[in-house]
Each structure stands twice: as structure tokens, then as C-alpha cells.
Amino acid sequence: MVNTTDALSRARLLLQLGRPADAERELRGILAEEPQHSGAHGLMGVALVQQGRTDEALEESREAVRLAPDHWVPHYLSGQVHQRAGLTEEALRATAACLALAPEHVPAWDLLARVHLTRKDWPQVAAAARRGLELEPQDADLAGLLSMALTMLGQDEQARAVAAQAVGNDPESTLAHWARGLAALSGGDPGTAAGAFREVLRLDPGVEGARDYLVHALKQRNPVLRLLSQWRQRFVGGWRLLFLLPVLPPVIAVFAIIALLHWVAWLVESWTTLRLTRNRTTRLLFEGPAARVSLLCCALPVAGAVLLGLGIGLGLDGLGSAGTATMALVTPVQEAAHTGSPIGRRILYGWAVLLAAAALAAAVTGAFLPALLATYAALATVWFAAGVRKIFRPREAV
Template sequence: MTDTTEAAWSRGRTLLDLGRAVEAEAQLRAALATDPGNSAVLADLGRALVTQSRWDDARSVAQSALTADPHNLSALLVLSQAQRATGALHEALTTVRSALRAAPEVAALHLQEGAILLEDDRPQEALSSLERARRLAPEDPDVLVCAAAALAELNRHDEAVATVRAALSLDPENETAHAVLGQLTLRRGGGRDAVDAYRTAVRLDPVDETNREGLALALKSRNPLYGQLLRYSGWLDGLPAAARWGILLAPLFLTRLLEPFDHQTWARVVIGLVIVLVALTWTLEPLMNTVLLCGRRSRALLPRTTRLTTVAFLVFLALGVGCAVAQAVEGQGSYAFATVGCALWAFAAGSAHLVAPRRQRVAIALVGAGALLAVVAVATLASPVLVVLFLTGGAMLWFVRLA
């Protein structure tokens, strides 16, 4: 290695340690210009690319480094990080474990293994890896943050909060730690503490979409009813699938059981409360999104998909209210049927942004088709169209909230 190459490499590593990845990349590429097969420089270039979230480039550079030196631990770590980021969790785990066999004393490798296992929904195994990382690097805040996330997945909430606060005591500017603290606070109903945590995370990384969505959720959680809904959702998610289905269907069975008593006041009150609670569960999310959508600053926190589904919810809601008013004035049964159909579509549209990312485009397309169908149904009041509106609304609600 020439003096020029070594100087550029040294500058690149210094810039990388300072978090200036773009400048570091330029220096490292300058070093490679005179020594293109240097495995150590290639591995550091991979680190710079990982910091910029350029995963495909990082993978390619790491593979080049490993071609020159198959035992380069830094390159193996970079390759594993790139594989994990692109969804190849099995390959990422295989890569990092091959590095661990050679260097079980490196905390960063145990951290990477734990992060992969956590993302693969194996929190207990992840926590074991992270505990090994903590023994090797007890003051590494990134290890503590990841351990807190694993503890949260295991419903060990108090331990998770204590762990993430320990991370923040070591590194108060750790953006991920603030985001995890916000997530943990939201599980308990959110409120001011969740807003503060996410505001700090957004300040530290203004372009991170996940933090912005978290801040939007935290702002909504300041509403006490929404906070209780978050608590309920967190509790429901922790139940076995059969129990969740039972609770979700309980209002339907309860109203059926009370039908023989619907002439009695107490039964009417109970049925009314059940209907109100169910409607509130379905509508509170889009209603709170509507509040954010009306704010000039808070509107920017909502992703495009959420804004679209909120507007669709308002369209269906307006059509449903219009049909309900028409039913009250004219007494025509078709309007009542249209009201129920629009209500089902409103419930579904308001939550369509919550479906898995791979289904969001399909959900948005279906919501758009449903809006067109609702307009036609309300305009014509044709029985076949109303039946289709009702049936598709129920199907869409199942797809969005129950599937």
C-alpha cells in the first residue's frame, strides 16, 4: 500500500467514525483507485455504503472484499447487514454465524445475530444473542436498544423501558433509542411521553419515515380514547389467535343473545353501548387521522397512503350520513341499506393503511373501486348495486381488519 493510498484510507476511516459517510466514501474510493483489491479498504467502503442505506452497493462491495479475503470479519458483517436489509434473513443469519465461528468474542457480530433473529420473530433467541453482546460490550447503547426491543416482544415491558433508558444514559442522542422508547410508551397508551420521545427521534433523523409515523401515532394518542384503544390493541395482540377471534366476534354474539330482550330498556342500553363501542373501535383511527390531516404541520407526518385512506373514509362517511338523513326524511328502505353499505366501506377504508405493506396497493385500489361503487349505488338506489355495495363492504372489512 502506497503512502497516498494509506492517507486516503485513514481519512476515510476518520470521516466514517465521525458519521460523515458520503465524504468517507469519496476518500475510500480514492484509496481503492490505487489499490483496487484491498480487502480492508473495501470492507470500510461497505460500512460507508451501509450507513447510507445503499444495500445493493454494500452487498457488491462486501462480496468483492471477501473474494480478496474470505475471512474478513468486517466484510462478513457488512454483507450480513445488506442481506438483512433486503429481506434475506436466512442468508444474513448464515453469514453472521460464519463470522461468529471465527470470532465469538466480537460483540458487533452477536448484535447483528440478535437483530436478525428479532426481525425473524424469534425474540427469545435474539435476547440470548444480545445478552452475549452485552457481556462483551456492556456500555454499547446499540446493544441495549436492541435488547429492549427483544424484551418488549416478550412482553417484559418494565425491563424493556429500563434497558432503553440505560441506553439513553450512555448516548442521549441515540435516535433509535428514543424511537424504541416511544414505541414502548405507545404500548401503554401513549400520551405526552410518547410525543416527546418521537419528537426527539424526528429531530435527530428528520427523514426517517418510521419515526414520523410514530410521531403521528403519538400525537393521536394524546386523545384519551385513542390511548385506551392503543392499550386494548396491545393487549389483544398478545393473546392467542383463537382468543382474539373470540373477542372480535363477541359483540355479534352478545347482540344476538340479547335480541329476545330488546323490548326491555336494559337490553336496549347494553346493545346500544356495544354498537357505540364497536363503531368507536372502527372509526377512532380515521377520525384522529382527520384531525392530523387538518393541521398544516401534522399533515406532513401522515404517509401518502394514510392520507388517501382518510380522504376515502370521509367520502364514505359523507355518503352514509347523507343516506341516513334521506332515510329519516323519506322513509325509503333503500336509503337504510345504502347507509349500512357505506358504513362498512367507511370502516374498511379508514383502516386500509394498516394492512401489510405488500397488500397496501391492492387495498388502495379496492377502496377506490368501492368509492365509485358507493357513488353509483347512492345515485341510483338500484337493488342489485346496493347488494353488491353491502357484500363488498363486508368483504373489504374482513380483508382490512380480520384477514
């Protein structure tokens, strides 16, 4: 004879500990004796969706709601299942049904905020988090969600204050430290952001994206790189400027300045990354491609400068132009490395190899014009890469 209350408690605890298969066994024991137990069906849905068995989880969730449509618990668990399954509209309806029956249930407001977060509906995230905090002012996760929403809404100062409150309420909350890191980055404080993301990884090394944010924060501690990155994001130019070239040829100068600005920014980023790969405390964050790309991009200007110097000294225009093309390769290599889509990354690396081959051919043959065109094409990769990234977007994790 199964003690239903104890078995449900064990199942909830096992789910909290990340052991859904063990929770499933407990719940099947309950359902074997009480097939109409709505709570067991609801928790079974959560256990199954955590194991990736989405169809079974949705069926269990629907059965729980059918058995107890006037009780808030099946709706709340259904919201969790649908959110985990990536069905945000269904999760939104289930959570709203839960709150209509139990408006004082704080975890439901947390779930509602997370559903809106998935939809990137930042005002609604903030509204749901604030409503939950009215009921439970010390809830660190709700404060973290509110801080994230405020950051995305451009309210940096308030976001940082709320994030600090969240960390103070619960120093062991991964979400609170994550929100603090995002708020610090947005507010121009990469040092604090790096500390926050380090704490995220300490608390949960498996948090997706935390390592990338930590690397970004560490790079942004370089004030020159931070300033150049801001300029690079602000001064990208646009394809519509091309239509002005026949009417206003001086617009070419605008393109040239923007391209050179990006080249300098990528070069400084390469140097910053290389320094971090040599630092004992940060080298493990940069194992693999990042270290190799930064080393290559620091070597290209040196090799290019040598070729340029030889070309000038020997009076070989083609060799000198090959040197400038070699230096300009920093832009296509970095644009490729910082492209999220695998297809887009392969296209841009292929483009970089093609330009490198043109520079090499110019150095061997002494052809001036191909090397010059390769230089212009390499610097103009800024716009080519933007188009590639627009067409081939990385898939977002659900």
C-alpha cells in the same frame, strides 16, 4: 506512494459519514499498491454494498476472508456486507466466525443482534445484546436493541427501563429513542412514544417508519380511540364462526356487534386524524391522502344521517336505507386506507366505490333491499379486508 494506515483511516471515516464513493477511491488507491491487503478488500466490500453494487461487494468480501481467514476483521466486515445485502444466513455465519476469533469485540455482538433482529428471532437478539452489554455496559445501541427485543417478548416494564438507560447513555442515539418509542407504545404511554419518535426524526429525518409511528402515537393519545383500538384488535371474530350460523343463529348478533365496534373505532380515528391535520404543530405529518380520507370519513356519517332523516320524514324506506349505507362506508374506506399492499388497497378502494354506487342507486331509485345489503356489506368489510391483506401482503424492506 500511498500511506496505507492514513488511507484506511480516511476510508473508515468516509464510510461513517455516509460517503462510500469517496471511501472507494481511497481504498482503490491502497489496492493499486497492495493488491493483497485483506482490510482494504473488506472495507471495499462495505463501500460497494452501500452503493448498491451487491455482487462486487460480495466478491470483495470473499477475497478479504480468503486472504486472512484467521483474522477476525474480514469476517466482521463480511457480516456487515451480507447483512446489508439481505443475506441473513451468510451474515450470521460470518459474524459467528468473527466472534469465535474475537469474542470481546463489542461491535460484533451488536452486528449479531441486528442480524437476529432481521430474522425476528427476539430471544437471540436479547441474548446477543446482553452479551455485548456485559463487555460495554454504556453502549446505547446495544441497550436499544435489548429494549426492542424485550418489547417484542412482552416484557414491557423491563423494556422501558432499558430504553431509558439507553437514552441516558447517549441522548444522540437514534436507535435508543426508537426503542424508547416502541416500548412506550407497547406499555400504553403514547405521549412518551410521540416524544421519542419526534426525537428520532430530529436526529435523522430519513429514518424509515418513524413518521408512521409518530402519527400512530399521536392518534393513540386519544383515550377513546386507544380503548376502541384495543377492543377492535381483540374482537375481530373469525371465519370459522360462519359455520356456526346454521346451528346457532344468535351468532349473527356477535358479528353485528364486532362490525359496529370496528365502525365506531374507525369513525373516532377519522375524527382524531382530522383534528391533528388542523393542528399547527402536527398538520405537516398529515399532508396528502391521510387528511383527505379523514375528512371524507367524517363527512360520510353526516351525509348519511341527512339521508336517513329525509327518508324517515318523507316515509321513503329506500332513501333512509341509503343513508345507513352511506354512514357504513366509513369502514371500507378506512380499511382500504390502512392496507399496506398497493394491490390490496386498490381492491378495497374498488369495493368501497362499488358500495357507494349501490347506496347512490338506492337513494335515486328508492330501492330498499340493495341499500340494506350495501349497509351489511360495508360493515362486513372488516372480514373481507382481513382476507385481502392476508393474500396481498406488503413487501418488507430489507
